[in-house]
Amino acid sequence: MQFTVPFPPGGSTDLVGRAVARAVEKPLGQSVPVANKPGANGAVGGKEVLASAPDGYNIALLVKSLFAITPLATKDQTAIDLDKLKIVGTLTTEDYVLVVNASSPHASLEDLLKAPSVKYATTGVGTGAQLSQALLFKSAGTNATDVPFDGGAPAVTALLGAQVDALAAAPSEVMQHVKAGKLRPLATFNEKRSSYLPDVPTVKEKGHDVVVDQRRFVVAPPGIPDAVAKKLADSFTAARKDADYDKFLKDNFVERWEVSEDEARQHIKDARAQYAAQVEKFGLRLGK
Amino acid sequence: MWSGFAVVFEPQNLLWCLLGVTLGMLVGVLPGLGPAATIAILLPITYDLEPAPAIILLAGIFYGAQYGGTITSVLLRLPGEASTVVTVLDGHEMARQGRAGPALGIAAIGSFIGGTASIVLLSAVAPFVADFALKFGPAEYTVLALIGIFLVASLGNGTLVKGVAAAAAGLLLATVGSDPMVGEPRFVFGSDQLADGIDFVIVAMGLFGVGEILYNLEHRQSASADVPAFGRAWPSRLDWLRSRLAILRGSVVGFLLGVLPGGGATMSSLVAYAVEKRFAADPSRFGRGAIEGVAGPETANNAAATSSFIPLLVLGLPANATMAVLYGALMLQGVPPGPALIDQHPDVFWGVINSMYVGNLFLLLFSVPLIGLFVRLLKVRQSILAPLTVLITMIGVYSLRNNVFDMVLVAVLGLLGYGMKKLGFEPGPFVLAFVLGELLESAFRRSMRLFDGSLLGFVTRPISATLLALFVIAVVAVPLLRVRRHGHLDRHEVGRGGRDDAS
Amino acid sequence: MIAGIVVAALGLAALVLGWGLGFGSLTDPGPGLWPAIVSVVLVVTGVVIAIRRPDDTEPFTRQVVAVLLAAASLAGYAAVIEHVGFEIPTVVLLALWLRLLGAEGWRVTAVVSVVATACAYGLFISVLGVPLPHLIGA
Numbered sequence: 001m002q003f004t005v006p007f008p009p010g011g012s013t014d015l016v017g018r019a020v021a022r023a024v025e026k027p028l029g030q031s032v033p034v035a036n037k038p039g040a041n042g043a044v045g046g047k048e049v050l051a052s053a054p055d056g057y058n059i060a061l062l063v064k065s066l067f068a069i070t071p072l073a074t075k076d077q078t079a080i081d082l083d084k085l086k087i088v089g090t091l092t093t094e095d096y097v098l099v100v101n102a103s104s105p106h107a108s109l110e111d112l113l114k115a116p117s118v119k120y121a122t123t124g125v126g127t128g129a130q131l132s133q134a135l136l137f138k139s140a141g142t143n144a145t146d147v148p149f150d151g152g153a154p155a156v157t158a159l160l161g162a163q164v165d166a167l168a169a170a171p172s173e174v175m176q177h178v179k180a181g182k183l184r185p186l187a188t189f190n191e192k193r194s195s196y197l198p199d200v201p202t203v204k205e206k207g208h209d210v211v212v213d214q215r216r217f218v219v220a221p222p223g224i225p226d227a228v229a230k231k232l233a234d235s236f237t238a239a240r241k242d243a244d245y246d247k248f249l250k251d252n253f254v255e256r257w258e259v260s261e262d263e264a265r266q267h268i269k270d271a272r273a274q275y276a277a278q279v280e281k282f283g284l285r286l287g288k
Numbered sequence: 289m290w291s292g293f294a295v296v297f298e299p300q301n302l303l304w305c306l307l308g309v310t311l312g313m314l315v316g317v318l319p320g321l322g323p324a325a326t327i328a329i330l331l332p333i334t335y336d337l338e339p340a341p342a343i344i345l346l347a348g349i350f351y352g353a354q355y356g357g358t359i360t361s362v363l364l365r366l367p368g369e370a371s372t373v374v375t376v377l378d379g380h381e382m383a384r385q386g387r388a389g390p391a392l393g394i395a396a397i398g399s400f401i402g403g404t405a406s407i408v409l410l411s412a413v414a415p416f417v418a419d420f421a422l423k424f425g426p427a428e429y430t431v432l433a434l435i436g437i438f439l440v441a442s443l444g445n446g447t448l449v450k451g452v453a454a455a456a457a458g459l460l461l462a463t464v465g466s467d468p469m470v471g472e473p474r475f476v477f478g479s480d481q482l483a484d485g486i487d488f489v490i491v492a493m494g495l496f497g498v499g500e501i502l503y504n505l506e507h508r509q510s511a512s513a514d515v516p517a518f519g520r521a522w523p524s525r526l527d528w529l530r531s532r533l534a535i536l537r538g539s540v541v542g543f544l545l546g547v548l549p550g551g552g553a554t555m556s557s558l559v560a561y562a563v564e565k566r567f568a569a570d571p572s573r574f575g576r577g578a579i580e581g582v583a584g585p586e587t588a589n590n591a592a593a594t595s596s597f598i599p600l601l602v603l604g605l606p607a608n609a610t611m612a613v614l615y616g617a618l619m620l621q622g623v624p625p626g627p628a629l630i631d632q633h634p635d636v637f638w639g640v641i642n643s644m645y646v647g648n649l650f651l652l653l654f655s656v657p658l659i660g661l662f663v664r665l666l667k668v669r670q671s672i673l674a675p676l677t678v679l680i681t682m683i684g685v686y687s688l689r690n691n692v693f694d695m696v697l698v699a700v701l702g703l704l705g706y707g708m709k710k711l712g713f714e715p716g717p718f719v720l721a722f723v724l725g726e727l728l729e730s731a732f733r734r735s736m737r738l739f740d741g742s743l744l745g746f747v748t749r750p751i752s753a754t755l756l757a758l759f760v761i762a763v764v765a766v767p768l769l770r771v772r773r774h775g776h777l778d779r780h781e782v783g784r785g786g787r788d789d790a791s
Numbered sequence: 792m793i794a795g796i797v798v799a800a801l802g803l804a805a806l807v808l809g810w811g812l813g814f815g816s817l818t819d820p821g822p823g824l825w826p827a828i829v830s831v832v833l834v835v836t837g838v839v840i841a842i843r844r845p846d847d848t849e850p851f852t853r854q855v856v857a858v859l860l861a862a863a864s865l866a867g868y869a870a871v872i873e874h875v876g877f878e879i880p881t882v883v884l885l886a887l888w889l890r891l892l893g894a895e896g897w898r899v900t901a902v903v904s905v906v907a908t909a910c911a912y913g914l915f916i917s918v919l920g921v922p923l924p925h926l927i928g929a
Binding site: 397462469692710 | 793794797798801802805808809812813817818819820821822823825826829830833836837838839840843845847848849851852854857858859861862863865866868869870871872873881884885888889890892893895899903904907910913915918920921922923
């Protein structure tokens with residue numbers, strides 16, 4: 001058995017993968033070693049699993065942004081077609097939180113959007129952190145410049161040092177700094193308020209139609225026998241009830257996304273169409 | 289703090305620490321297989337441990353690997369990390385002169401002293417230093433990388449213009465991958481495999497290790513002739529006298545630069561080397577087996593490895609790939625690293641820090657018998673040693689991303705390293721420029737966005753202005769004055785001039 | 792001379808390949824600016840080297856065939872292990888290097904390649920758990 005996590009070890013996707021791998025071992029009745037195969041927002045490892053034997057022993061953890069956002073930033077002829085993959089389990093959804101340094105003069109989302117000039121950090125090109133902020137500032141007509149960093153930690157570092165004015169990142173990356181009083185959350189980018197930040201409004205409440213999140217799910221290669229797929233799906237359903245897994249999600253401010261395969265496909269398809277339409281509407285360029 | 293020692297001296301924690309440093313030393317010796325990959329592989333073992341022993345074990349792997357990495361750098365010319373590249377310059381040269389024992393011995397002593405000094409400083413001033421690291425923004429990193437690249441071009445012993453050419457080629461290779469600001473693919477040729485750029489370890493292994501092995505294939509007859517005489521296994525009194533101040537300076541440089549996320553450890557070894565070259569009575573010994581050229585950088589990179597725990601433990605910010613995996617390990621343990629760690633989990637915080645004293649002592653004690661053992665490796669016939677080294681390198685490179693494409697890359701870069709050596713280019717400037725080029729370009733472009741395209745930003749920020757002034761005085765003004773006085777500029781003076789900015 | 796030409800050619804090639812990337816300006820750099828600066832440095836240093844002709848190059852001898860064979864064997868090794876596992880290619884690779892490139896005797900070749908493969912299996916797969924494709928115990 002090999003559970004491919006196409007992201008580097010230690011990152012948020014890797015941690016979700018390891019937590020669920022640990023929980024799924026008992027229902028599957030065998031050990032589930034995680035293999036990190038990072039590259040191109042999951043495309044490298046994803047393609048490898050797509051081409052592997054459909055025997056149920058090769059599965060991978062993939063993310064929504066690979067299918068909904070990456071295509072907007074880069075034109076890849078060989079991009080993975082989600083329709084070809086079998087989704088054997090949906091796992092988590094993570095919000096993006098817009099934060100500023102605690103010493104920032106901007107006390108609320110309105111303040112920030114009215115600022116004469118905003119430099120916002122992103123966790124990289126073609127990420128949800130970039131898309132969410134770009135759409136927000138563009139729709140509000142704020143004079144804002146994106147400053148991409150190489151991942152979450154360098155971006156948070158820059159905001160803690162007040163090198164930039166704002167940052168959108170996953171709660172797991174910023175919550176401990178919010179709790180320590182170093183960063184101030186202004187808004188979240190989901191349909192509903194985050195259960196971990198019930199007092200922080202959504203940008204939608206504030207009249208900006210920007211909804212961006214990150215979701216994670218487990219896939220198997222095409223042509224996997226139905227019985228095998230069902231065993232995997234049942235095992236992941238059982239794993240999601242595991243107590244340690246539950247504690248992991250709460251500790252890391254991750255929320256559950258537990259839907260059927262069809263719903264998952266529809267959600268990702270809709271999100272992609274919506275992002276593409278908004279990017280078009282505001283004349284945004286995520287890539288070149 | 290004292291409760292931390294109570295944690296460390298629990299027998300089972302001593303055992304985990306011992307296991308960690310042993311494993312670390314082992315993977316450090318295996319070229320390519322780095323601490324980040326090893327810690328990731330071993331994460332599942334720690335699930336059933338308490339947080340303190342788990343992190344003591346994993347941290348041990350990290351600093352243990354720093355000791356082990358020196359051994360392959362010196363004996364086989366295989367630097368496993370950017371921070372040991374400069375060790376190769378004089379360390380491998382010493383090995384070729386039959387002085388591998390003293391080189392490894394002084395590295396072990398320096399590492400122990402540097403690591404220990406860094407822990408003392410860490411315990412005393414960690415929170416203050418962490419805040420200092422936050423003051424380093426893109427502008428400061430731009431100037432730092434610029435200084436680094438000037439130091440790099442002056443490192444080698446060949447012709448200066450060839451050093452510059454090799455460094456420029458390294459800078460060019462660093463641009464392969466997606467553009468850091470707009471994501472546009474550069475020199476990627478439509479390949480996903482290259483989309484995120486090339487891992488440093490592949491470049492170092494290819495240019496140094498595989499390149500050297502290919503070169504020796506062609507020179508088999510002559511290579512067997514200069515098998516080094518097996519000299520003494522431990523530094524002499526003279527070695528120690530020459531190195532002791534280098535170790536002292538290396539500790540300070542390493543501790544300070546190691547705190548900076550993004551390139552701190554690499555810069556520390558580079559700066560330490562340049563400082564030693566400057567302080568030496570006869571700089572021309574450098575690159576020809578000067579023991580200070582091993583002692584300074586090796587002390588500095590171990591001090592830096594230790595102080596790179598500060599951003600992780602105090603701020604919850606991982607400074608490099610290995611720290612990112614340790615961060616993940618703490619998260620999976622339910623002990624989020626960050627500002628609250630020291631109050632909420634003092635046993636973990638002080639347990640880990642204090643375990644490093646013990647771990648460093650273990651490593652020093654191991655090194656003594658192991659150096660004698662490893663030096664014997666050089667007695668193995670080249671025709672047997674080469675295939676084994678190549679095999680381990682290939683598997684190590686694979687483990688970076690679990691990807692066979694990287695094995696092909698290392699073979700291609702090995703050919704490049706061979707070709708460079710034939711044409712009289714040194715791999716050192718290439719490899720170090722490769723690391724710093726990425727930092728320089730992205731930091732400069734971030735700065736331009738932050739400053740709205742005004743170059744004035746670099747001189748209005750106090751830290752970047754100070755660094756820049758030191759850089760201009762040391763790299764431009766001083767050598768120019770020398771030129772006017774002597775009518776020429778040789779490379780040692782460029783090298784000497786370069787180090788002032790750091791002192 | 793050759794060294795200089797190679798460096799200058801590399802710089803030129805990079806300039807041509809990177810032409811379409813967009814230079815921007817120094818204060819608003821595009822993706823192509825930095826590669827272009829570096830390429831120009833390469834061209835200039837290449838020309839200087841070609842003119843000065845520093846006397847530190849070595850001629851390529853016939854032995855270069857062995858070097859190319861060695862590099863090709865590594866690439867070939869990488870190409871096959873995903874399909875047939877790591878055990879057999881490792882033995883073959885080691886045997887090739889020992890016998891053909893290293894001119895060791897058959898007995899040394901056989902013993903070293905088999906024992907080293909077994910050790911590598913034990914260390915990397917059994918102990919360290921590197922997810923290398925392998926046949927035995929897969």
